[in-house]
Amino acid sequence: MAHPRACFSLPTRPFLSRRARCSPALLQFARKPCIARSRFQSTNADVPPLRPSNPAVPDESSPDLSHLDPTPEDYSRFIFQDKCRVTMHAGSGGHGCVAYLREKYIEEGPPCGGDGGSGGGIYIQTVEGLTSLHKLARRGIIRASRGRNGQGKSKGGKRGDDILIQVPVGTVVREVSRYDPVEEQWARIKEAKESAQFAKEEKEVWGNPDDLEAENEELEEPEEPEYNPIQHDRWVLHPSSKPSDFLMVQFPKLNPRRQNIAAMEPKAPIWLDLSKPMDKPMLLAAGGAGGLGNPHFSTRSMGRPKFASRGEGGMMLELDFELKILADVGLVGKPNAGKSTLLRSLTNSRTRIGNWEFTTLSPHIGTVITDDMKGRPLVESKARRTHFTIADIPGLVENAHLDRGLGLGFLRHIDRAGILAFVVDLSVGNPVEELKKLWHELGEYERIRDTDPDCGPEEEDKIIEWNPFTEENEHDERPWKPDSEEPARLAPNASPDGSLPPLAMPPVHMKPWFVVATKADLENTQSQYRALQEYLSGVQNGSIEHPSGHAKGWKDRVCAVPVSAKQGEGVSRIPKLVMDLLE
């Protein structure tokens, strides 16, 4: 069937630069179907691309627009996840070695046990091009490898391998709980000191004054027990040694140790807003320090120690990952408005298209490439961007803010788009009313979101200040349990079941927005478009109230773009418009 002609002229100005348009090599390259750019090349020919009236006679010159009107079965699944919780274990340090030099004519050589290697750390990096957290979510538990033990002849153990986690730009990382063995040991030491101090004070008040002097002396120089019980969790003993060998051994005082790079760890509890691409990975948790070999404990009285220290345990972190920025542009519209078709016409996305409501049930993200892969921009703009992302979000129905339709879940996705592109169908009803209804839903959602006391910015500040081991938290009533099965400490912002408060988002009405008036190829749509244009110029000059109802709502460059996404007409204006708004 022949497609109806556009009932009014649509802008078909190609957005390729003049030089790029004239280069035959580039045109040929641009025709390759693997990148979104090819779409623009094919849909922005100077002649409006209309499909041949007689499909039996293939027209070589007209572009192939079959991808814009596919059968409902012609789509590929887009796996999307915007939230996940992952447990991470930094690697433990390897143990120090107990060894002695053995050479010809040296019967009892000096100690030569090597140090253990430090455990692998966990790093994070934002990467452009990633749009979903599903790969990370699939991993569930991530473990960096352990450092290898030291060996004889002073050979140090190999470092554990680090783990690099790559996340999309716009990810927020929040800590749910942590277990840091080094910190726990320090807490134990501190507790022991405090109880000694307390005992001293108690004796001063209640004790026998005759004994006080002797006791004071005792407390000033806390006497180590003569025969130390061997702390097997701290020491590695020579395999051939017997317990009796250690009866007279004074084990040195060994404080818990960290690797030097641990200073680069973010402050606890972790709260990172990774809104920019990162050149270098950032350390989340350093691995445990390796144990010390027996030469470290050699003294004048004990030249050949039969023990070495164990490596420190690695930190455990339970982190919550959430996408705060879903895409640069979010397509907001009623079901069946033509959002997915628009996404297909702008990008290489293979999202599902069907002539029924709720064809799209989860967000689909497409990338529009705006350079020629050689750093030359195809879209002239001040924003130094080579691409931007568009999210096709499931359709918005009336009373969506009351959890109708697909509910609040996808309103949350709209909240996470930088720019809102309202997709209104010119062929049904009044587009101005449709736009107002969409804004009404967003406004109601924003109101509900902002009255939720849990997502206020004060909550965020409170969390950032928290440090589990500062003086302020001394009165924490949770006692340390050395052998507890669940020793992890919950971050104070997490509720007992481990859930975190929703992220604080910027106001929706302050986001830049524009309208895509779609299905402009259908009959009697011109008058609807004119009414929409009139309404928007009224909003822009302030004579008409902002559709969100907020006087300070964004209205700097409000405009409507008429398109026929199905025929790929008029869509070329959108990249330029978005790039201008991204500035």
Ligand SMILES: Nc1nc2c(ncn2[C@@H]2O[C@H](COP(=O)(O)OP(=O)(O)OP(=O)(O)O)[C@@H](O)[C@H]2O)c(=O)[nH]1
């Ligand atoms: N004539 C015409 N039809 C269009 C145009 N854009 C989309 N359609 C048709 O409108 C119907 C719905 O298109 P979709 O892209 O699936 O709409 P949607 O907004 O993604 O729908 P949901 O996923 O259900 O929210 C399909 O039959 C499309 O072929 C257009 O520009 N012109």
Ligand SMILES: [Mg+2]
């Ligand atoms: Mg859709």
